[in-house]
Amino acid sequence: MAQVPLLPLHQYFSDTETYINSLLTFATSNEIFETLCGGVHILDFLTKEPDLYVSTLPQEWRTWFLHHEVSDVLDLLMREDIESLQQLAQLGTASDYGHAPLDNESNGNHAIEWRGHPLPPSSLLNYIQQIRRHSLDRNFGHKGKGGAQGNAGKMTTLTRNTSVGMKPKKIHEVENFANYIDNLISTIDHASSYNITHLVDFGSGQNYLGRALASPPYNKRVIAIEGRKINIDGAKSMDILAKLAEKEKIMRNKKQWRREKEQGISNLDTINAALPVSPAKSRVARPNPSNNSLNTVKAGGEIQYIQHLIEDGNLSAVVDRIEGTTPKSNGEIASETNGLPSKPSTLDTASGLLSEPQLMIISLHSCGNLVHHGVRSLILNPSVKAVAMVGCCYNLVTERLGPPTHKLSSLRSSSLRLDRTSSACDPQGFPMSKRLEKFQYGDNAGVRLNITARMMAVQAPQNWTSADCESFFTRHFYRALLQRVFLDRGLVGKPADEDAPVTGVSPRGWTGAGEPILIGSLRKHCYDSFTAYVRGALEKLVDETQRGQEFAKCMNKMTEEDILQYEQEYKSKKKELSIAWSLMAFSAEVVESIIVVDRWLYLREQPMVKDCWVQAVFDYKQSPRNLVVVGIKR
Numbered sequence: 001m002a003q004v005p006l007l008p009l010h011q012y013f014s015d016t017e018t019y020i021n022s023l024l025t026f027a028t029s030n031e032i033f034e035t036l037c038g039g040v041h042i043l044d045f046l047t048k049e050p051d052l053y054v055s056t057l058p059q060e061w062r063t064w065f066l067h068h069e070v071s072d073v074l075d076l077l078m079r080e081d082i083e084s085l086q087q088l089a090q091l092g093t094a095s096d097y098g099h100a101p102l103d104n105e106s107n108g109n110h111a112i113e114w115r116g117h118p119l120p121p122s123s124l125l126n127y128i129q130q131i132r133r134h135s136l137d138r139n140f141g142h143k144g145k146g147g148a149q150g151n152a153g154k155m156t157t158l159t160r161n162t163s164v165g166m167k168p169k170k171i172h173e174v175e176n177f178a179n180y181i182d183n184l185i186s187t188i189d190h191a192s193s194y195n196i197t198h199l200v201d202f203g204s205g206q207n208y209l210g211r212a213l214a215s216p217p218y219n220k221r222v223i224a225i226e227g228r229k230i231n232i233d234g235a236k237s238m239d240i241l242a243k244l245a246e247k248e249k250i251m252r253n254k255k256q257w258r259r260e261k262e263q264g265i266s267n268l269d270t271i272n273a274a275l276p277v278s279p280a281k282s283r284v285a286r287p288n289p290s291n292n293s294l295n296t297v298k299a300g301g302e303i304q305y306i307q308h309l310i311e312d313g314n315l316s317a318v319v320d321r322i323e324g325t326t327p328k329s330n331g332e333i334a335s336e337t338n339g340l341p342s343k344p345s346t347l348d349t350a351s352g353l354l355s356e357p358q359l360m361i362i363s364l365h366s367c368g369n370l371v372h373h374g375v376r377s378l379i380l381n382p383s384v385k386a387v388a389m390v391g392c393c394y395n396l397v398t399e400r401l402g403p404p405t406h407k408l409s410s411l412r413s414s415s416l417r418l419d420r421t422s423s424a425c426d427p428q429g430f431p432m433s434k435r436l437e438k439f440q441y442g443d444n445a446g447v448r449l450n451i452t453a454r455m456m457a458v459q460a461p462q463n464w465t466s467a468d469c470e471s472f473f474t475r476h477f478y479r480a481l482l483q484r485v486f487l488d489r490g491l492v493g494k495p496a497d498e499d500a501p502v503t504g505v506s507p508r509g510w511t512g513a514g515e516p517i518l519i520g521s522l523r524k525h526c527y528d529s530f531t532a533y534v535r536g537a538l539e540k541l542v543d544e545t546q547r548g549q550e551f552a553k554c555m556n557k558m559t560e561e562d563i564l565q566y567e568q569e570y571k572s573k574k575k576e577l578s579i580a581w582s583l584m585a586f587s588a589e590v591v592e593s594i595i596v597v598d599r600w601l602y603l604r605e606q607p608m609v610k611d612c613w614v615q616a617v618f619d620y621k622q623s624p625r626n627l628v629v630v631g632i633k634r
Contacts, residue, residue: 005613006600006614007019007597007600007614008614008615008616009136010132010133010134010135020435020597020601022134023590023594023597024441024594026130026134026590027134027447027594028441028447030127032056032058033127033131035056036583036584037452037584037590037591038449038453040052040580040584041452042476042479042483042577043480045480045483045577045580046480046481046484047494051573051576052580053573053577053580057580058121058124060121060123060124061124064117064120065575065576070469070473070575070578071466072115074461074464074582076120076128077128077582077583078462078586082128082132083129086125086126088112089112128586131587131589134590135589135590135592135593136593136627137616138616138620138627139616139620140616140617140619140620140626156179156217156218158171158175158178159215161215161241161242162211162215163212164238165208165238166208168622169623172618173364173365173618173622173623174209174212175212176617176618177362177364177617177618177628178212178218180617180628181218181220181362181388182213184360184386184630185360188360188385194358195358196359198221198322198360199362200222200361200384201222201364202225202310202361203225203227203363203367203370204225204226204305205231206234206235207224207226207238207303208364210222210224210303211235211239211242211303213301214244214301214302215301218301221302221304221324222301222302223306223322223359224303224304225306226305226308227307227309227310232305235305239303244303302324304322304323306318306321311373311428312373312376313372313374313375313376313377313378313379314377314381315377315384316381319359322357358385359381359386360386360387360388361374361384361387362387363389363391364390365390365393366390366392367392368395368397368398369396369397369428372397372428372429372430372432374387375389375602375603375631376428378631379608379609384633385633386630386631386633387629390627390628391596391599391627395451395454395455397429397430397454397595398428399425399429399448399449399450400426400427400429400430400431400432401425401446401448402448430598431446431447431598432599432601432602433598433605434601435601436598447594449591449594453591454591456584456585456588456591457588457595458592459585459588460620460624461585461589462624463621463624472581473577473578474527474574475527476577476578476581477573477574478527478530480573480577481567481570481573482519482533482534484566484570485558485566486517486554491550492517517541519537519541520540522536522537522540529567530564530567531563531564534558538552538554538558539555596614597614600612600613600614600629603631608634609631609633609634610632610633611632612629612630612632613630614628614629615627615630616628
């Protein structure tokens with residue numbers, strides 16, 4: 001296949017090895033990055049003294065932030081030409097970047113400025129540069145190996161029927177990914193000794209992608225695996241709306257049915273079963289010991305639905321149930337370390353069935369560990385020849401190496417419910433690769449990412465609008481301030497003191513004592529003011545069975561004046577929290593890069609994998625989780 005970049009790297013890096021070494025070194029040695037990505041939690045923001053804004057950000061950064069609005073900070077982080085600003089700072093000449101220079105009357109010189117104020121500190125500019133360099137390039141349109149690319153050649157537009165139920169974002173994703181998969185299959189068929197016979201969609205949901213791939217002009221055979229029956233039923237209904245399947249006709253004795261209905265008796269199954277069924281429309285299904293839902297929909301291609309909960313990479317139970325193939329009595333599974341590729345599929349002329357299917361695992365925004373299962377399936381199953389998966393929901397990824405460590409004792413915590421659960425090492429979790437598992441830094445080994453870091457990795461700060469920022473900055477400020485109220489009223493314990501003995505490690509960065517108070521979503525009007533937020537949150541918490549009385553007592557004692565006093569006292573902290581949150585979201589682009597690179601490294605470590613690469617397959621503005629991980633067997 002064509003030699004092209006295996007990872008979409010920043011232009012600063014010329015090869016993957018140099019990039020990976022730099023990425024892992026930066027992520028495990030830069031204290032500000034480690035703090036912003038996993039060591040800062042919103043609930044701690046106003047409950048510690050000094051507060052987290054003061055204790056985590058350098059003084060020169062905070063001084064500079066005083067002169068700029070949050071929107072200016074966001075522009076600096078994601079849109080400004082950092083290299084030009086660094087050059088200006090180094091030159092020290094009379095020059096103004098974007099605004100007319102101001103005279104320095106004390107010495108008669110012009111000051112170098114950015115938006116009417118001094119240039120950002122060099123340490124801040126250097127940090128921004130490091131984050132940008134270590135974040136994978138999300139530019140849509142990069143070619144992948146073998147000529148597969150994000151939006152090359154003629155793009156097939158979804159028909160009105162095929163796009164039923166989709167919003168514009170989903171249409172963009174399905175159109176581009178279906179086109180990408182089709183190009184990739186053509187590349188594999190031409191360059192390999194086998195042909196892909198089926199596409200297996202992990203976590204198919206409403207089966208938007210599978211429906212498009214089974215329809216003209218692609219006409220693929222799709223195996224839609226979904227764990228929830230309600231989603232499969234919904235997908236089948238959409239197949240009917242899309243006119244890819246006919247609605248099942250139910251034959252019944254109407255007179256008897258009406259009589260039964262009037263008498264309040266529901267025995268429709270008996271009535272229906274008594275009527276003859278046309279032999280031409282009956283099907284003989286294989287035995288189904290797992291009681292999975294199985295259905296085939298005929299379009300230009302084929303869709304087969306299988307209800308199955310994917311818990312690891314072993315797909316033997318699924319492969320044995322693929323229609324049009326010869327079932328295996330013992331299933332199939334290969335060793336993860338020494339599995340060998342199977343022979344090309346052959347057609348049994350007597351039965352007309354494929355002796356062995358040749359599968360490609362696909363997925364559009366697989367949650368959590370589902371991408372891990374899909375990637376491992378390439379190694380564990382001889383029938384699986386390729387994978388192409390786009391991940392999301394990194395907060396649902398589990399940890400393989402246990403909880404993370406923190407350099408600062410103030411970022412540690414004593415016993416918490418989530419601390420205990422996170423201590424259990426999940427063999428299916430992050431990291432997948434030996435490279436990240438064995439990576440040495442200081443006295444530690446293995447790269448870890450706690451849930452706070454992974455939750456921030458699903459943000460899309462480059463897509464934030466002014467309205468978006470105002471909305472979630474307000475929500476976060478209200479929640480942090482409410483936590484301060486809870487602390488003052490004795491509903492939560494004080495955060496761990498920096499000098500206190502360390503008895504555990506928080507997987508979230510939150511250092512408060514006791515069980516976390518989960519509020520969840522509130523009605524829109526609750527965000528009109530802090531008073532409305534407090535009342536709405538407390539009304540919801542009063543319904544808790546264990547601590548409802550405590551919250552009810554708190555609500556009865558708090559007056560409107562008390563709530564307004566809190567809001568006035570901490571009003572200035574909203575900007576600080578907004579800046580900290582922006583830095584966290586911006587820095588977490590590196591966290592996503594680490595997760596994606598880990599999956600690619602795992603594939604590269606497997607001797608049976610011929611090619612593997614990562615590339616963007618969607619426009620970031622429409623779909624920010626746009627990186628596909630591709631692996632192809634020898």
